[in-house]
Amino acid sequence: MVKAFVSNVDSPFGHNVSRLLTSTIVGSRRPEEEPEEDEEENEDKPKPEAPPKEPYVVVGTMLPPRASANRVVSEPGPMVETGNRKKDNARREAIEKYAVAGRTPKWVSETVMPGDRTTLRDTLLDCDVIIYDLVQSLDEASWAIETLSEMADQFANKPKTFIAVSTIMTWARTKGDPDDPDAYITEDEYRRRKPHPNFKQHLAIEKNIIKHGKKSALRTYVIAPGLVYHPGDCIFHYLFKAAWHNEEELICYGDGSNVAPTIHLDDLCNIIVETVETLPETKYLLAIDDGKYSLYELTKAISEALGTGKVKKVPKEAALLNRDLPQSDFDMLMVNVRLEPGHVKDMSFEWKFEAGLIESITQLIQEYKDARGLTPLRIIVHGPPAVGKTFCSERLAKHYEIHLVEVEKVVQDAVARLERRAAGILGPDEQDDDIDADRDLLEELKEAARANNGKYPDEHIINFVRDKLRSMPCRNQGYVLDGYPNVTDEAKELYKSDNDDDGKDEKLIPSIDHSIAPDHIISLEASDDFIKDRIMKLPESAIAGTRNSEEALVRRLEEFRTANTEENTVLNFFDEQEIHPLSISVETTDTDKLMDLIIKHVGKPHNYGPTAEQLAEERRVADEAKTKELAQAEEEQQRREKEEGEKHAKSVQEWNSRLEEIRKQEQEVLEAQSVPLRNYLMRYVMPTLTSGLIEVCKVRPEDPIDHLAEFLFKHNPGNM
Template structure:
């Protein structure tokens, strides 16, 4: 051990963390692996950060720990060693090799027994320690859930670390408080050898989310119009960003404070309702609804412990952290105030990045067919000018028709004015809208939460360079000298991928002519309209600046795909080329219900295939049996014919012999038998033989 420490460096600390493949422990491990031992002791940490990073791993935290699941992939990038399914003896050996032991029981109650054993085992081995050790138990504020108020007359007075002896746990967290008491007790024996600390953490958020993940996911998917709040939502929930929790642990290791019980919560006093509303507003539909608490039990995303935690009502203040630690907060003021940062972490960690695609091409080339297939594959939103306008008018009509109670969150008068302007403009232009309205509606659509979350496929628009410039323009002007040739654009609504479907006029004409009359009627595919639209398209793309030139200037180079196969009505080959160019989806993938449906369909297809194979096999067996029966019948028939012919031949061959016998043998034989009957010799056979020999010889 001494040699290992010497090799790593005198300031390096080996830190054990249990279940480093779980949400909270993984975030703590990642955070500590990037920090320098003792850095939190220096108030000027930020100023010397670059110099410390230049040192080759000197004075860093080396992270090791257990994992719940063994995978074939390499260990985590932040961990030095990972241990799977260790027995108690092996685990103790690993703990003895570490300077700091962090046991996280805040999110996994199954670790309570192991944490109790670990502190007891280390306590019994103190005499064998190579150096002092720190044991940190990351617990939860649920051990404070039923604590009586500091002042019954003022329920808003928060609890602090000084009140920890008065804490009373939630009924389902009594074992947690027992482990806390054991850890504190074991740390009082010989502090120079073994120091123990309890960190009662608020509900953790950030870095991809855990307990609040249901609300983030529901908002991001946009499949519900209102995000549920289980219960009244008036309960105050103490929270902490998971990186701030990791910072508390770093400070404990560096400072070794005299206070051994710490509250780890941020400054927020947000209610459950505040949190869900802000998540819905920042990421989802912006609407919430209160539902009975019992409905949370019907949601697969929540465990009993999660539901208990979301129902917690507790005001707590981490006084010690503020007064004694050099903690560089990520979200000191809480989730609601820092929602933009938290949402960005959520997107990046879970790789929920929007895919923005634009599909262009001449009329009747199949843009809409391909766009719908791409939307289905990637779970994107299909955006067309016509549908966006219809959707916007429907929204305005809905808002304009709201009563006073429903319309509090909306500008009903503004909605009515805009609706009247749109309808008036359309009536003056034969049902069409001026470009200024179209661009605004399309920008609003591309900036909507669904399109910003999952992404979109823009179908056949913009059509010209000027339209693209107007649609995607950026609000903030950049210095002219930095990017003089690039138009200003908004990267949040500008497509990342542009595909131009190309086809000859003859191919397109043949395709339109072969469309059924029921499809063509009432569309732009009638002969006159189609030819006009084709001429307009070719003229636009022959101009000096085209829509494809616009994307080229933004260095979003369009990919041209030739459509030449008239028999590929499903556009399978074109779709495959686009999917290959775009790559993998950047979303949650199929839901559990969709996976079950897909598995059901696959099972049905397999059953159909097996049934078809069985029918084919039975058909072949019947056919082979029939063939064998026919062959057998033919063989039997041939055999009978052969026997008949043989019989006839034998009959023909026997005629001369029969004639000879009837003429020469039968008369004499008859006479011999008559004489034999008369004489009755002792040996009739000998008599007959002698008679026949004598008479035949005489006749001969």
């Protein structure tokens, strides 16, 4: 078993290098040794044991977690089977190559926690091959080479291979031939390379690594790649993202004349694995493709292939405003150095993008879309007039962030463009070679409209709509086509293929252009009576100026029903193309349930998803809503407590008032009840008792109680 260590296996570099290593049989890329002439004489000698036919086992480290709470974890796109084996395999491979920060690739057998140098040292000593990305792990790579060099005696019998993948920025200030400014600096001149000021430490570590490679037990290599591009978050991603989002112009910093050497990540990985396998004599390798393009040429190619084709040059200082462009990436974009690789051109692997980014831009963009799931989402909403197609189309366009295509607006925009060009008013990138043809077409449209009650010919409407569907925005994000086409002939003409060989059998199934064909057909169904009743309930102001007046609506419904019978409907055309419509009755489905059914049928959006700024804004809005909710809850609680306090105080006051009233009433009752008793006492008891007490006071007997008793007994009125 041969173990290889790869730094940051969750980065695009580490992810793809480890993937290629685990799919490479150890020794499979080494050239076969020719038998020696005296082979027969050496038959008795023991032959060296052949290496086992097994792939490399990969261990590695992970990227350190980022502190930013607003970080967006870019997930690869979902795998959607199309039935085309070649396209499906390419999409599956692009998704597998897409690295997700913080996620260990399934082919990596073991990972070491970042910062755990003790475990990392033991892991490195246990590996036969060590591969470090200097751009992302500069300090750790420096520590690793020093550690391995100090302990080289321990693996003298089994030498290790150390490969450092650096950057061409260590060549950024290298001067070329003063007599020939266009001459290229060759790989052999690496000893005189001069770095960019921000990459001096990289150069120092490169030299240190090569120096430690002089030990027989430690073979070291430095590979300096050009600007590495791939479908993930590469140095050109900000351009791909802006172009896919239909930015009016892509930004080129500076004058764009600087020559930026490049290489695709797949080719760089093959160079690394080839170095691991063949152990070349050359210790310093330039990994650069044949594309000697300037920054402006690269930006222009991306814009033309994915965007509007427009490029705007801005001062270099404007890069400070671009949050998607780190300082290190900006430094690399501004590099201007003409380099010529050497040994990599003699390697035996098959290059993927040897000619460079521009020559392979179509394939690269397809990988970019496949890896990120940025496939266009194309929807048609079909149904009778006034059934709710426009409302549904607008909701779908907003939910999926795709383009709403309304035939009337498309025709108006096309006619307005023809009128503008006929008047000699051209856009910044428009040519004047077709102005006469545009004038003729405009005149033809106006004559046809005058002869047909303001309606343009169907063939021109179809051409305008087809041009819209083939526009870059619709090719990037997709579209929702509102209520069109309505008849089979329109659908056949709109989606007909320019290649007659695309169809299976043109007599049975017409050939269609799959690059603009819809993915989903939503058919809204309702009876004429339901639609008429629905329109009649609308206020007159909502109907005025529309085609939903009573007479117009009846006519439109009749035309639709005539063109769409059970036997002959445009839905059958799409059904034959394996694009099966989803039929929904709006009579029995409310608006929210209708949209839920459609969204469930269509699936998730095919776009980038929320940005870090959008996520931060959503969190801010959610936090504000939560704070407001808590404040309202606290205010409500205080209000309730105040009301309860006031209610309690009022209840206590009422209780006290009632209690006082009761006491007063009881006092009055007692007083009323005590009047006869008082009268009785005052008449029969008190006079005698008073006399007795006076007598006791006068006499002062030894036993006053007994004396009083005798007095009362003697003077009892009853005894007299």
